[in-house]
Amino acid sequence: MSAVRFDLDAPRAGPSPPVAPMRWWGWGSDAQAAQLSPTALALLRERLGLDGARVDAPVRITDVALSEPNLPPATLAALRTCVGEAHVHTDRLARISHAAGRSYPDLVRLRSGAVEHPPDAVVMPGSADEVAQLLSLASAEGIAVVPFGGGTSVVGGVEPLRGRFDVVISLDLRRLSSLREVDERSRLAHVEAGILGPALERALAERGFALGHYPQSFEYSTVGGWVAARSAGQASSGVGRIDDLLAGVDLATPTGTISLPALPPNAAGPDLRRLVLGSEGVLGAITSCTLRIRPRPQARHAEAWSLPSFEAGCAALRQLAQRRCLPDVARLSDEQETDVSLTLASNTTAVAWLRRYLRLRGQRRPCLVVTIYEGEGDEVAWRRARCRRALRAHGGVPLGAAPARSWERERFRGPYLRDELLDRGVLVETLETATTWSRLGELYGAVREALRTALATPSSEPVVMCHVSHLYETGASLYFTFLAPVAPDERLQRWAQAKRAACDAIVAHGGTISHHHGVGRDHRDWLVHEDGERSLDALRALKRELDPQGVMNPGKLLPDE
Known part of the structure; x- marks a missing residue:
């Protein structure tokens, strides 16, 4: 047979997945925690002037300052009607673990117990129909909806900003986690958007196939998140970015569902799949994708x-x-x-x-x-x-x-080591960009110098590192990692200075504001330099058509949201 179907039961029975896929204050689980080696501690002393002692630690979850959920009884009842009472979570762990992504400022705030924008509830639908019903309800009742994916955003993409809405919910699709169909002859796999990377690769391997998409967040990110943020993956020179792997997609919006089937390249008007790629939840919620797969490498x-x-x-x-x-x-x-x-x-x-x-x-x-x-x-x-x-x-x-x-x-240890560096008072962050080959050297030098100048002090110089990991006929990416000592009361201010300096240098020297991390909240003010006002006006018009009340992921992607 050329196609195999399985796991088609929906909506799901049974409990929701654990509400905290990662440590609420950091990356991964305690069992996977990384330790800094003696040579790493020596490097902190020699290059950053730090003695390596632990100067910071996450507060206990009971000490996190958390506002009460703003959920009128009628709203809570309506949410439970959509997805079932067991799948609407308002407890402390659920709300805190969905209150931020995993950027440096996200982790600083979480670890210090300063959760500024917790969701009022975490909602876990079990089918595409339930997602559609939920978004229709949100539009009618004025409930802001923030698609969460795996929560690995490093650009403020999943923080539940409520904007002008009284109620905001985090939409967690991890119950939609099946590999629905494998078309072996066409080499296509239809998957639900909430499936995590390792689970998808295991399911494909059982049938002799692979996707081969491995972002550094692979362990904890979802297929829907990859598409929404236009992920690249570490093997992009071989299998391509998620742009190249996406053949079809279903997007639930407050005004209805857009279903774009998997077809070979065609001339049937603009490719609307490209509007879903990189949409970051502001148009709707991705519920399923059809992906191009390949036989497992021999x-x-x-x-x-x-x-x-x-x-x-x-x-x-x-x-x-x-x-x-x-x-x-x-x-x-x-x-x-x-x-x-x-x-x-x-x-x-x-x-x-x-x-x-x-x-x-x-x-x-x-x-x-x-x-x-x-x-x-x-x-x-x-x-x-x-x-x-x-x-x-x-x-x-x-x-x-x-x-x-x-x-x-x-290759997947970096986020774990970052938690250890934060313990020791290190500002550690990454950012990435891309440009043409003719401007690559210029951009590399400009961003390095911007970061160095923003983070240097009379007593210390930052460590600024870079690598190229994604290659194209016309250009390549640059991925920067930077470390600097920072006082506890200056952490967010120093990060913001470095971020602004780097982003200004990127747009001034012909780079894209994001090669694969997305725009989120942190990059949105620079998007106009790349796309122009008329392009953003067109995107705003599309959002008004699909999301007339503006409930989808307020404050992200579009500069005026």
């Missing part, structure tokens, strides 16, 4: 290289992108990120030998390149051979598989 190869400079590495990757011959994963770290990565490596003897070897090869400030190839054996070998020639031609030195495999093991 061959896999990982290897690392060292390039003599960031500029040389970018030139090599540009050549590969424009020849349309790339690894599935291609990640180039600049000199600072490479140095920090080598400093933190556990095998200090091997790293010392490697540094000496690279100096002998003329690389005193090397840049690490990680490459990973997947697919059929012959095809992987062909791509690898062409990529190796290009990397060698730009001064690349092969380092073997070990550094690439180490990166694979550690």
